[in-house]
Amino acid sequence: MMNNCLIVHIPDKLPYDLHHQPTESVFASAINPKHANQIVRRLNQIAPLDDLRHVKRIQKKVLEGGEIQLLVILCLASEGNDQLDSMPPHLQELISSYQLSPFITKVCKYVATSKEEWQEQCKFWPTSYHPRTYNIDGITGFSEEDSQSVLKFMQSAVELAKSNGLLVNAAVIVDPSTEEIISSACDQIYSWNSCIDDSCNGKPESFCSHLNISCRCDPHEPLHSNSSSNRLLKQPCTGAACLYTRQWAEQPRHSHSSYYWHPLRHAAIVAIESSAARDRNLFPSERSNEASYQELDSENASWTSSPAKRQKTVYGNGEDDDKLNACSQPTGQQSARPYLCTGYDIYLVWEPCAMCAMALVHQRIRRIFYTFPNPNAGALGSVHRLQGEKSLNHHYAVFSVLLPEEGLA
Amino acid sequence: MMTSPETLSFMELAIHQARLALDALEVPVGCVIVEDGKVIATGRNRTTETRNATRHAEMEAIDVLLGQWQKNGHSMSEVAEKFSNCSLYVTCEPCIMCASALSILGIKEVFYGCSNDKFGGCGSILSLHSSNTTPVNNEVPSGKNFKCTGGIMASEAVLLFRTFYEQGNPNAPKPHRPLARQT
Numbered sequence: 001m002m003n004n005c006l007i008v009h010i011p012d013k014l015p016y017d018l019h020h021q022p023t024e025s026v027f028a029s030a031i032n033p034k035h036a037n038q039i040v041r042r043l044n045q046i047a048p049l050d051d052l053r054h055v056k057r058i059q060k061k062v063l064e065g066g067e068i069q070l071l072v073i074l075c076l077a078s079e080g081n082d083q084l085d086s087m088p089p090h091l092q093e094l095i096s097s098y099q100l101s102p103f104i105t106k107v108c109k110y111v112a113t114s115k116e117e118w119q120e121q122c123k124f125w126p127t128s129y130h131p132r133t134y135n136i137d138g139i140t141g142f143s144e145e146d147s148q149s150v151l152k153f154m155q156s157a158v159e160l161a162k163s164n165g166l167l168v169n170a171a172v173i174v175d176p177s178t179e180e181i182i183s184s185a186c187d188q189i190y191s192w193n194s195c196i197d198d199s200c201n202g203k204p205e206s207f208c209s210h211l212n213i214s215c216r217c218d219p220h221e222p223l224h225s226n227s228s229s230n231r232l233l234k235q236p237c238t239g240a241a242c243l244y245t246r247q248w249a250e251q252p253r254h255s256h257s258s259y260y261w262h263p264l265r266h267a268a269i270v271a272i273e274s275s276a277a278r279d280r281n282l283f284p285s286e287r288s289n290e291a292s293y294q295e296l297d298s299e300n301a302s303w304t305s306s307p308a309k310r311q312k313t314v315y316g317n318g319e320d321d322d323k324l325n326a327c328s329q330p331t332g333q334q335s336a337r338p339y340l341c342t343g344y345d346i347y348l349v350w351e352p353c354a355m356c357a358m359a360l361v362h363q364r365i366r367r368i369f370y371t372f373p374n375p376n377a378g379a380l381g382s383v384h385r386l387q388g389e390k391s392l393n394h395h396y397a398v399f400s401v402l403l404p405e406e407g408l409a
Numbered sequence: 410m411m412t413s414p415e416t417l418s419f420m421e422l423a424i425h426q427a428r429l430a431l432d433a434l435e436v437p438v439g440c441v442i443v444e445d446g447k448v449i450a451t452g453r454n455r456t457t458e459t460r461n462a463t464r465h466a467e468m469e470a471i472d473v474l475l476g477q478w479q480k481n482g483h484s485m486s487e488v489a490e491k492f493s494n495c496s497l498y499v500t501c502e503p504c505i506m507c508a509s510a511l512s513i514l515g516i517k518e519v520f521y522g523c524s525n526d527k528f529g530g531c532g533s534i535l536s537l538h539s540s541n542t543t544p545v546n547n548e549v550p551s552g553k554n555f556k557c558t559g560g561i562m563a564s565e566a567v568l569l570f571r572t573f574y575e576q577g578n579p580n581a582p583k584p585h586r587p588l589a590r591q592t
Contacts (some may be wrong), residue, residue, distance in 0.1 A: 244551075245512075245551050245552055246513065246515070246550050246551065246553070248485050249485065249486060249489035250485075250486060250489075251484070251486060252484050252486050260479055261479070263488075263513060264468075264471065264510050264513060264514070269463060272461060272463055273463075276460045280459075353509060353513075354505055354530070354535070354537060355505075355510050355513065356506075357505075358504060358505035358528070358530070359463045359506050361528075362456075362463055362504075363461070363462045363463065377551035377552070383551075384535060386505070389535075391526065391527050391534055393528075
């Protein structure tokens with residue numbers, strides 16, 4: 001079975017062909033090592049390489065016979081202009097005073113995103129490379145055991161969607177440390193039982209079963225109602241909300257009885273809502289705790305510091321060790337209260353749209369797994385690539401999971 | 410262009426909603442939705458209360474409207490038509506999630522206060538208000554573009570954020586939330 005399952009990390013940036021990374025032309029020159037400090041200092045003043053910060057200004061070459069040669073980048077060479085007299089006057093002065101002999105060479109234009117890219121870059125001219133500072137399990141590969149677990153949860157998301165003929169998206173939020181399903185949901189654009197929200201105070205299991213019942217497809221659903229299992233191969237027909245985000249607007253549908261429709265109740269949004277409801281049910285808060293446990297995220301995080309750090313300061317003086325232990329090592333059935341979905345994974349049949357992908361940033365999901373790309377509106381590589389937006393205050397790792405065909409049949 | 414007195418008065422109401430959020434120890438963002446010159450829904454951030462970080466002011470106001478309109482018996486296509494006549498006034502630039510939601514609903518126009526240079530979906534990080542292309546043939550559009558105007562009463566909106574992050578809330582029940590700067 002394993003041979004058929006492939007988990008592929010979707011990187012923050014679209015990777016370039018290793019051997020065809022974009023380059024930039026620069027003027028460089030050999031310099032006398034004795035003058036290196038002065039020249040580099042002067043160059044940083046008169047010709048800083050603002051857009052090429054990853055490129056080393058100077059490189060050392062060992063020539064035949066052991067002699068050391070230093071080469072320095074003078075400035076960018078504009079496209080199609082290799083004339084020295086196009087250089088700014090300050091540079092021309094520097095060239096003549098140190099009797100340099102400029103030549104044109106190439107450097108890599110963008111910072112390397114992998115060790116392999118970096119090694120290729122250095123064949124042109126040395127660059128610096130900083131491996132990602134955060135590591136999320138799986139980016140560097142999955143163990144056999146982890147792969148099985150990923151496959152199992154992805155299958156359960158597909159099963160959920162299949163109960164609707166794969167016409168909807170399905171989401172399963174999982175705590176990988178306990179392998180527990182935290183919540184699961186299908187798209188609820190066309191049928192939403194209003195009871196889901198707050199009035200169901202059951203345990204997580206009952207949430208799941210309740211959702212399973214309520215996320216039925218309306219029989220009048222006009223989308224691809226003729227799809228049958230024998231057509232469901234790699235890319236099934238679908239009405240998944242994240243793919244056809246505006247389809248709702250064309251429905252002449254009215255609500256009836258207790259069922260409502262809602263154009264924004266995509267599977268991921270509903271699953272987040274259920275996980276939040278579970279959190280409130282399992283960890284009902286006292287008013288005072290709520291006040292000290294502030295969620296400082298949301299719309300503007302410029303001035304935040306993490307709640308975890310702030311909490312530590314409460315027990316700073318050693319006298320409260322017992323209290324601290326009681327908090328950090330919960331006993332019995334009462335497990336630690338999660339901070340939103342920190343540490344949790346989500347399994348989606350379809351790559352989420354920008355709304356859902358950003359919702360998952362807000363809710364602090366750790367990893368996203370999806371099976372089918374979403375060429376219409378996918379925000380994790382297809383149309384946008386949110387995991388590569390550096391300004392966001394949280395970053396998850398994204399993987400696509402290629403399921404064996406029998407998983408869909 | 411001068412901001413019209415009408416625009417300012419609606420933004421005042423959005424700021425009032427943001428103050429309500431602040432009083433409830435929530436990140437202070439508020440909004441109102443306007444149809445035919447009348448406020449038909451208000452919303453404020455409820456992420457802390459719900460432990461659901463997607464419950465932004467815009468989402469709250471949208472849910473109010475969807476509930477009302479369905480109660481009044483409007484069909485989906487009618488609701489789509491109604492959204493296309495609505496304007497949103499919000500104290501902070503809609504985040505990527507909310508901007509995408511507004512585009513899915515097909516709102517007519519958005520006015521916002523301060524920009525959101527970490528999460529903004531109306532120009533700061535992504536431009537979801539203007540990135541939808543006209544679909545060819547039978548393609549299904551993924552959202553509608555909407556007009557977007559920022560910088561309306563931005564300093565008032567920023568002041569509320571400062572109050573929230575720097576001072577904590579003086580009306581908070583004991584124990585006070587520790588000052589952000591102390592840690």
